[in-house]
Amino acid sequence: MFWEHFFRLVKKHAMLFLLIPLICGFGATLIARHEFTSSDPSQNSYYGYKQSILASLGAYAPYAFMEKGGMLDGYIIQLTRAIGREMRARIDIVSRKLDDTQESAIIRDVDVVLCMVQTERTRQYFDFTKPYAINTFTLVKRKGATAPSDYHNAINAGRFVFNTDGAYYELNHEKISNAGLAPTAEDALRMIDSGQYDYTVLENYTAQRIVGMMYLENVEIAGDTDEIVEYSFAVRKGNPELLDIFKRGMVKLQNTGQFSKIQSRWVEKRFLISQSSRNVIMSSIMIGVGISLFVLLLFFVWTVMLQEEVGIRTAELSSEIEVRKKTEAQLLANQAQLIQADKLAAIGTLASGIAHEINNPNGLLLLNISFMKRLSCDLLNKLDEKKQDEEEELAGIPYSMLKEHLPNLLNDMEVASTRIGEIVEDLKDFSRSDDKEWREYFSVNxxxxxxLRLLEHNLRKSTSNLEIKLTPGLPKIYGSIQKIEQVVINLILNASQSIDDPSKRISVSTSWNPDRKEVSISVEDEGCGIPKENLPVLRDPFFTTKRDTGGTGLGLSISDTIVKSHRGQLDITSKVGKGTKVTLYLPVLDEAELKDDNEKLS
Known part of the structure; x- marks a missing residue:
């Protein structure tokens, strides 16, 4: 209930819920901007990249690094190239590990070291320009160890380790007496991670890079110290002209503003933020991000709920439209069926009247033919007794021939008259209204x-290859004999209309499947066949491919309805150019099954 009420409230006042968090997020962003812009470069230490790029030059980003293409770039590199341009001097930069001051002090094949810290030892070999960058030292400790309040007094307590290639050791090695020593910063950090020592002091950007790269789980940065380290250009002693080039080059860059531009590009205020200011900024940013994410979540929830409502309503409308279309189609089909039924009823009425008019004279003919057969038999016997002349002509026919053919003529007349009577009776049965009292057990044969009797003339015109296979002794089914006859007539008519060559075959057969307890009627032809895409819609009302020749598209639709009312089904298989086979399956139900089935239908 709470969440339902909450979501309804969000939907109703969506803009208000979005506006308040956005204002809070904007306020947090302003706080972060204020802290960012109010930081004083003169009072804060350099705070380098969290992730530095190790270049073979020896310094780390943003001071110097190597790009993916192998080109050197960074603060020191651009500053050196600018001095070369100003002083018209060609400076070739050789890649060295310049943060190792001991190694730098003994290099003999270079004139200038671009990034060096002034120590007692390095001053023996090099002269220095004014510093172009200032950095701080960072205290690194083992996780769980308490950071000393005054690390100067704790240096010789046995818990510190220093890398001998680092600037801090170079500057303070005389003060260090009781501390561990490691050849590199990486080794010192590993010793802390293993628990041998608790603390070390590294240059700020070096600590950030190495700690980030080594992924030591037991090592963390405690914070910046109050000591600084200055980086300068170092020129080998005995080279005053070269030292003057770099000194004057620095002055020119400062006078022209290029030094400030290079410095602002690589060592902007974002690298001059103290740890406390950084914490405030990061907190403000996290608050702003959290609020923004909350706003996005609310907006997402509101959007999803709106989409769900739109989807539900769209589905309802689509369903209503589909139902309406089906209803309209069904109404049209029912209307067409009513029209067709009305026509059939009219034809039935006419057929009944015509049948009555035909039956009266046809009955007289049958009666007279029967009398004439008896009379001709007696006359021929009398004439034979009187030894009638065989060559004498009666009605222009020799007596011998008349005696032979007269009985056959009278038999043919009787058969023809009987055939007329059967056709009339079939027409009367076919046109009879299908009331409930006409539902009975009957044989599909x-x-x-x-x-077949009704369509005999049509079949004679369509094909000379009619094949009839009626299985004798079929179980009787329950239903309307004239309705099933109507279905069979429709199937045979369709088969005869699909044949364009009288030599092609039409086959009509019946069969019995005792396993499934059903009889079947099959009508197969060798006609044109039905395209595959038309098979699914053959039973749809008004679908026809013979509209130009008077087709209504109701034959199979009505036949399918009749078959379903008899609890059966129509199966249609066809191949274009080969022919079509339609099989009508009808179940055989005993009285108990029929009663149970009728109860289910009702």
Missing amino acids: DSVRAA
Whole structure:
């Protein structure tokens, strides 16, 4: 209930919920900007990159580093190149490990060391310019160890370790008497990580780079110290002209403003922020980010809920439209079926009247033909007794020929008259209204035979290759014999209309499947076939490919409805150019099954 109420409130006042966090986030950003811009470079130490790029030059970003293409770049590199341009001097930069002051002091093949710290030892070999950069030292400690309040007094307590290649050791080695020594900063950090020592002091940007790269789980940065380290250009002693080039070059760069531009690009105020200011800024940024994420979350929730509502409503509308379309199509189909039923009813009425008019004279013919057969038999017998002349002509026919053919003529007349009576009765049955009292048990063979009698003339015109296979003794099904006859007539008519060559075959057959307890009626032809894409829509109302020749598209639709009302199904298989086979499956139900099935349908 709470969340439902909350989401309703968010939906109702979405803009208010978005506006308040945005204002808070904007305020946090202003606080961070104030702390950022108010930091005083003269009172704060350099705070270098968290992740430095190790270049073969020896210094680390932003002072010097090597790009992916192998080009050297950074604060010192650009400053050196600018001095060369101002003083018209070519300066070739040789890649060295310049943060190792001992190694630098004994290099004999270079004239200038670009990044060097002034110590007692280095001053023996080099002359220095004014410092171009100032950095602080950083106290690094083992996790869990308490940072000393005054590390100067704790240096000789046995818990510190110093790297002998570092600037701090070079500057303060005379003060260090009881501390561990390591050849490199990496070795010193490993000794702290292993628990041998608790503390060390490194240059700020060196500590940031190495701690970040080595991923030591037991080592952390405690904070900046109050000591600084200055970096200068170092010129080998005995080279005053070269020293003058760098000194005057620095002065020119400062006078022209290039020094400030280079410094602001590489060592901006963002590298001159104290630890406390950094903490305030980071806290403000985190608050702003958190608020922004909360706003985005609310906006996302509101958007998702809105999309869900739109999706639900769209689905409802689509469903309503689909139902309406189906209803309209069904109404049209029902209307067409009513029209068709009305036509059939009218035809049935006419057929009943015509059948009555035909039956009366046809009954008289049958009666007279029967009398004439008896009469002709007696006459021929009498004439034979009187030894009638065989060559004498009666009605222009020799007596011998008349005696032979007259019984056959009368039999043919009786058969034809009987055929007329059967056709009339089939028409009357087919046009009879399908009331409930006409539903009965019947054999599908009777329906097929009646359909074939009605379509005999049509089939004679369509094909000379009619094949009929009716399985004898089929179980009877329950339903409307004239409705099943209507389906069979429709299937046979479709088959005959698909044939364009009288030599092609039409096959009508019936069968019984005792396992499935169903009888089947199959109508197969060798006609044009049905395209694959039309098979799924054959039973749809008004679908027809014979509209130009009077097709309504209701034949199979009505037939399918009739079959389903008899609890059966129509199966249609076809291949273009080969023909079509339609099979009608009808279940055989006993009285108990029929009663149970009727109860389910009701």
